[in-house]
Amino acid sequence: MIEFLSRVFGKDNTSKDVAKERLRLVLVHDRANVSPQMLHSLKADMIKVISKYMEIDEEALEVNLNSEDSQVALVANIPIKKMKRASND
Amino acid sequence: MGEVIVVTSGKGGVGKTTTTANIGTGLAALGHKVVLVDADIGLRNLDVVLGLENRIVYDIVDATSGNCRLRQAIIRDKHLEGLHLLPAAQTKDKTAVSTDQMEELCDELKREFEYVLVDCPAGIEQGFKNAIAGADKSIVVTTPEVSAVRDADRIIGLLEAAELRDPKLVINRLRVRMVKAGDMMSIDDMLDILAIDLLGVVPEDDQVVISTNKGEPVVVDEKSLSGQAYRNIVKRIKGEDVPLMDMDNDSGLITTLRRLIGLK
Ligand SMILES: Nc1ncnc2c1ncn2[C@@H]1O[C@H](COP(=O)(O)OP(=O)(O)OP(=O)(O)O)[C@@H](O)[C@H]1O
Ligand SMILES: [Mg+2]
Numbered sequence: 001m002i003e004f005l006s007r008v009f010g011k012d013n014t015s016k017d018v019a020k021e022r023l024r025l026v027l028v029h030d031r032a033n034v035s036p037q038m039l040h041s042l043k044a045d046m047i048k049v050i051s052k053y054m055e056i057d058e059e060a061l062e063v064n065l066n067s068e069d070s071q072v073a074l075v076a077n078i079p080i081k082k083m084k085r086a087s088n089d
Numbered sequence: 090m091g092e093v094i095v096v097t098s099g100k101g102g103v104g105k106t107t108t109t110a111n112i113g114t115g116l117a118a119l120g121h122k123v124v125l126v127d128a129d130i131g132l133r134n135l136d137v138v139l140g141l142e143n144r145i146v147y148d149i150v151d152a153t154s155g156n157c158r159l160r161q162a163i164i165r166d167k168h169l170e171g172l173h174l175l176p177a178a179q180t181k182d183k184t185a186v187s188t189d190q191m192e193e194l195c196d197e198l199k200r201e202f203e204y205v206l207v208d209c210p211a212g213i214e215q216g217f218k219n220a221i222a223g224a225d226k227s228i229v230v231t232t233p234e235v236s237a238v239r240d241a242d243r244i245i246g247l248l249e250a251a252e253l254r255d256p257k258l259v260i261n262r263l264r265v266r267m268v269k270a271g272d273m274m275s276i277d278d279m280l281d282i283l284a285i286d287l288l289g290v291v292p293e294d295d296q297v298v299i300s301t302n303k304g305e306p307v308v309v310d311e312k313s314l315s316g317q318a319y320r321n322i323v324k325r326i327k328g329e330d331v332p333l334m335d336m337d338n339d340s341g342l343i344t345t346l347r348r349l350i351g352l353k
Contacts, residue, residue: 014271019235020278026235027242027282 028072032065039063046076055082091122091199094206094326095224097248097256099240101211103232104261107297108319109208110138111308112228115323116204117172118309124163124202126194127177128220129210130185136176140304141166150178153190159197173202183216195223204326213247221248227256228288233263233274242283257288259322264293265336276333289322291315292336 032038043063050056057079066075096109106129113125127135130150136142147162152175159175166172175198178185186194198205209220221227227248231241241258248256260279267273276290291297294315300307308319314336321331 016268016271016274016278019274020282023235023238023282026239030239030243031246 025072029065039065046078050078054080054084057081091201091203091205092225093195093199093223094204094226094228095128095209095221095253096206096228096230097209097217097221097244098211098230098237099213099244100231100237103237104230104259104291105211106134106138106208107301107306108228108230108259108261108291109206110135111306111319112323112326113204113206114139114166114169114172114306115308115319116326117166117169119323119327120171121203122171122173122201123204123206124173124175124198126175126198126205126207128186128191128207128216130177130216131179131182132210133177133179135208136164136174137304138301138306139166139172139174141174141176142304145176148176148178149194150181150185153186153194159194183210183214183219186219188219188222191219191222193223199225213243217244217247221251221253224253227253228259229256229283229285230259230261231279231283232261233268233279238274238279238282245283245285256285258283258285259288260290262293263290263336287333288325289318290333290336291318291322 043061046063047056047058047061060077060079062075062077064075066073094112096105096112098105109125113123117123125135125139126149127133128149129135133148136145141164144164147157149162151157152159152162162175164174164176166174195205195207207220207224210216229241229244229248231237245256258280260276263276264273268275276287280287292314294307294313296310296313297307297315300310300313306319307313307316308323310316314334317334318336321334324331
């Protein structure tokens with residue numbers, strides 16, 4: 001009944017919307033899995049960029065995809081060894 | 090020189106064999122010389138869908154292992170002059186043909202036939218790898234379900250990794266009524282998610298089952314909606330620009346009224 005009412009009032013939760021949303025989420029993971037190289041090169045690029053500003057522990061750097069209820073997040077844990085001295089020359 | 094088109098899906102049972110049989114029959118009905126290759130070794134199916142199960146003597150493994158000549162393993166259709174089938178082996182398994190053998194086979198076939206259609210087995214293992222080995226182009230079949238679309242996405246990734254660029258999508262078993270009610274993903278939903286070109290949409294249709302029962306692909310049935318859908322797909326494969334047909338056969342009173350007062 002609630003489903004019917006919300007449909008009448010045009011809310012976005014028909015079963016196909018649910019299907020599409022679930023698909024979208026699962027594919028974020030699947031696609032990342034198809035290429036572990038992708039995460040790998042992302043890591044390498046991040047190191048390059050961040051190293052411009054601070055010295056980081058490259059070995060301990062972690063990059064993962066985490067999914068919570070309705071979204072997928074890129075979570076990075078980047079231990080800093082040393083900050084570079086601000087050189088505003 | 091002909092072209093080799095492989096029909097894939099990932100998920101089983103979504104309509105690869107039905108699609109292969111109908112496209113092949115449709116092309117042959119337009120006068121083309123076509124051979125359908127059943128690459129689903131161990132689970133021979135294409136022969137019964139085409140109604141050719143009683144004519145098999147040799148199969149694809151006999152041909153690739155030198156047990157017979159390729160010519161001997163190819164069966165001619167009963168009705169259509171240009172239609173041919175290279176049947177799968179039923180007693181062997183998917184390792185009975187190697188990717189190299191498959192490539193050679195496809196090369197040889199496309200010298201003689203305008204279209205070589207390969208019916209791929211479900212899954213992403215050796216059988217899939219073999220089936221795509223000699224292909225120039227690919228078709229991905231899906232149904233409007235989460236699991237089928239997910240697997241289609243995986244297959245698209247694998248096809249592209251194998252340098253089979255630009256796979257084309259066939260959406261099978263669409264139910265217009267459910268799409269309208271918001272209970273089935275629409276064509277646009279799937280195109281949005283998979284981001285590949287659409288080759289065609291085939292509605293859910295009892296006539297597909299009836300034709301398969303008789304061993305006569307529905308594409309030759311002038312009256313059926315699914316037959317029309319397959320004929321359109323065939324034209325698009327030939328490079329014609331055919332718009333999607335209106336699958337809305339819902340001619341109920343309300344729809345008619347809405348149409349009359351311009352609500353549609
Ligand atoms: N548009 C349709 N409407 C109704 N039934 C259909 C339609 N398309 C396919 N079917 C039915 O679905 C079943 C599975 O189809 P088919 O054998 O072509 O799938 P497949 O992908 O080749 O399966 P497998 O992965 O086992 O090789 C068959 O019984 C077929 O008749
Ligand atoms: Mg099949």
